[in-house]
Amino acid sequence: MNLVLLGPPGAGKGTQAARIADAFGFVHLSSGDILRAERKAKTELGRKAQDFMDRGVLVPDDLILSMMMDHIGRPEAARGFLLDGFPRTVPQAEGLDRRLADRGKKIDAVVSMVVADAEVTKRLTGRWSCPTDGRIYHEVFSPPRKAGVCDACGTSLTRRKDDEPAVVAQRLRTYHDETEPLVDYYGRQRVLRTVDAAGEVDQVTASIKKVCQA
Ligand code: AP5
Numbered sequence: 056m057n058l059v060l061l062g063p064p065g066a067g068k069g070t071q072a073a074r075i076a077d078a079f080g081f082v083h084l085s086s087g088d089i090l091r092a093e094r095k096a097k098t099e100l101g102r103k104a105q106d107f108m109d110r111g112v113l114v115p116d117d118l119i120l121s122m123m124m125d126h127i128g129r130p131e132a133a134r135g136f137l138l139d140g141f142p143r144t145v146p147q148a149e150g151l152d153r154r155l156a157d158r159g160k161k162i163d164a165v166v167s168m169v170v171a172d173a174e175v176t177k178r179l180t181g182r183w184s185c186p187t188d189g190r191i192y193h194e195v196f197s198p199p200r201k202a203g204v205c206d207a208c209g210t211s212l213t214r215r216k217d218d219e220p221a222v223v224a225q226r227l228r229t230y231h232d233e234t235e236p237l238v239d240y241y242g243r244q245r246v247l248r249t250v251d252a253a254g255e256v257d258q259v260t261a262s263i264k265k266v267c268q269a
Contacts, residue, residue: 056081057160058267059138061237062168064226065175065182066252067259070191071168072139074260075267082132086123086141088189090114093122111217111225113143113233120150128158143234148241165241166263168252172227179223183212197256 058081060068069085076083090108093101100122107114123141126132142148155161181194185205192199192212199206217226241247248266252259 056135056163056267057138057155058136059142059162059165059241060168060263061165061234061241062252063170063172063175063230063234064223065179066168066170067178067256068139068168069189070197070256071252071260071263072137073189073191075263076137078264079135079137079267081135081137082129083137083139084123084126084132084141085139086119086143087139089122089126109216109222111222112229116144116146116150119143120147120154123151124154127155142237145236145240148237162241162244162246164248164267165237165246166266167238167241167247167249168259168263169249170252174253175227176220176223179218180220182218183214185210186213 056079058075060072060075062068069088072083072085075081090101090104094105094108095101100118103118104114113119119141123138127136142151152162178193178196181196183192183194183199183203184190185192185208187208187210188205190205190207191197192205199212203212204210205212216222238247248269250259250262250266254262
């Protein structure tokens with residue numbers, strides 16, 4: 056099964072994708088995490104993406120499509136993949152559909168995570184993440200056992216530069232303008248499932264599992 060998690064910044068896509076991918080045995084492919092790894096490794100792609108990401112606007116479609124198709128084509132994705140943060144525009148979704156069809160594959164379900172802008176703003180401005188293993192925390196909603204330190208590996212937690220309030224506001228505008236049209240796109244393909252993502256993390260996980268198994 057190949058899944059897409061769709062939702063605004065801070066909806067909890069990364070938090071839920073890790074749990075769902077583990078539960079179903081899929082590989083988790085986060086476009087944001089892949090881009091941040093490219094930046095850290097100082098690759099040409101990372102350098103090109105940097106300025107767009109820091110401003111809270113989208114990296115050009117052609118760069119993202121070739122990056123994500125490379126990961127989708129790897130052997131670990133053969134049993135199924137869960138896309139988080141991609142596709143994010145209608146041209147990305149169309150490009151993905153065409154390239155998957157060429158490989159005899161398709162998207163089986165798209166889970167739209169619905170949560171209000173005010174709630175995601177609170178989530179993002181309190182987020183901390185582990186630069187070593189990618190675990191995600193929140194200073195109020197899911198704090199680490201010891202403040203500022205990853206529970207699993209003991210690395211000092213960091214904040215993302217694009218979680219500053221002004222950049223979060225821009226990311227939300229970008230989401231509503233460029234990504235929300237995908238709700239209609241996948242609705243027309245009859246693969247869209249909607250979940251309320253405003254509840255607690257465990258509740259949201261249960262809702263996603265339920266709609267994926269329906
Ligand atoms: P990306 O990294 O994909 O960011 P995003 O989509 O904005 O999503 P986030 O990672 O911020 O949020 P999330 O939904 O994963 O929430 P999380 O689980 O962390 O993209 C970054 C940038 O890269 C983009 O702006 C763009 O420039 C570029 N980019 C990426 N993909 C692209 C593409 N396809 N095309 C073009 N450009 C692209 O949770 C957030 C916080 O909330 C955490 O602190 C968490 O602990 C907490 N939380 C989670 N769930 C709950 C809950 N149920 N209750 C309370 N708190 C919760």
